[in-house]
Amino acid sequence: xxxxxxxxxxxxxxxxxxxxxxxxxxxxxxxxxxxxxxxxxxxxxxxxxxxxxxxxxxxxxxxxxxxxxxxxxxxxxxxxxxxxxxxxxxxxxxxxxxxxxx
Amino acid sequence: xxxxxxxxxxxxxxxxxxxxxxxxxxxxxxxxxxxxxxxxxxxxxxxxxxxxxxxxxxxxxxxxxxxxxxxxxxxxxxxxxxxxxxxxxxxxxxxxxxxxxxxxxxxxxxxxxxxxxxxxxxxxxxxxxxxxxxxxxxxxxxxxxxxxxxxxxxxxxxxxxxxxxxxxxxxxxxxxxxxxxx
Numbered sequence: 690x691x692x693x694x695x696x697x698x699x700x701x702x703x704x705x706x707x708x709x710x711x712x713x714x715x716x717x718x719x720x721x722x723x724x725x726x727x728x729x730x731x732x733x734x735x736x737x738x739x740x741x742x743x744x745x746x747x748x749x750x751x752x753x754x755x756x757x758x759x760x761x762x763x764x765x766x767x768x769x770x771x772x773x774x775x776x777x778x779x780x781x782x783x784x785x786x787x788x789x790x791x
Numbered sequence: 792x793x794x795x796x797x798x799x800x801x802x803x804x805x806x807x808x809x810x811x812x813x814x815x816x817x818x819x820x821x822x823x824x825x826x827x828x829x830x831x832x833x834x835x836x837x838x839x840x841x842x843x844x845x846x847x848x849x850x851x852x853x854x855x856x857x858x859x860x861x862x863x864x865x866x867x868x869x870x871x872x873x874x875x876x877x878x879x880x881x882x883x884x885x886x887x888x889x890x891x892x893x894x895x896x897x898x899x900x901x902x903x904x905x906x907x908x909x910x911x912x913x914x915x916x917x918x919x920x921x922x923x924x925x926x927x928x929x930x931x932x933x934x935x936x937x938x939x940x941x942x943x944x945x946x947x948x949x950x951x952x953x954x955x956x957x958x959x960x961x962x963x964x965x966x967x968x969x970x971x972x973x
Contacts, residue, residue: 745916
């Protein structure tokens with residue numbers, strides 16, 4: 690394999706995943722939370738592609754494509770929710786969504 | 792391609808990936824967050840290419856950096872100024888705990904990778920030229936992973952229907968709007 694080996698890909702994947710977690714936990718705008726979720730999904734995808742290269746099996750790449758489809762569905766529903774909240778004049782701030790609190 | 796050239800491209804893509812990732816989380820303007828995520832996805836596509844994932848890289852650019860992010864940008868434009876929520880939430884304690892959580896998870900993962908990097912993670916399997924090509928991916932999707940392929944189509948359909956239902960206006964809203972207009 691030319692260039693860096695699989696551990697380097699996994700390191701990048703870990704860094705991206707930690708970035709995404711920080712975004713989900715810290716930010717208050719639901720839009721940015723969704724964007725950070727995308728980063729986490731892509732970090733998992735990078736690990737899938739890296740391991741797929743390590744073992745020489747394409748199943749990891751198939752899984753990465755399935756994750757992409759699920760991410761597209763998630764964005765569709767998530768953005769639908771955000772637009773619906775905006776139309777009902779709810780504040781777009783995840784700290785203020787407390788109606789479902791147990 | 793020579794080994795050095797691949798290293799240079801890889802390092803550039805990795806640096807762009809991490810930089811834009813941090814920018815997504817730290818930017819105060821949602822537009823620059825979304826645009827940085829496009830850069831992030833594009834540099835990830837370069838990494839996929841270098842790991843012999845040609846089809847995944849192309850799908851990443853087309854589906855993710857193209858379609859999904861355009862949807863994001865449209866919604867941010869639709870929301871306008873309402874999309875700007877305050878930067879960080881919770882108490883100072885909660886913020887510190889969030890950062891510590893992310894940092895410790897990163898540390899644990901990196902240590903695990905480094906401990907294992909010497910033996911099992913470094914001897915890659917030999918692959919043919921067809922590895923990661925559209926033909927090979929398509930063959931797998933229609934043979935070994937046919938069920939996953941079909942279920943994916945159902946998931947996408949359900950998500951599309953869900954998006955339409957969420958976007959529909961309720962009767963109460965219609966009435967309120969009609970009264971407001973009079």
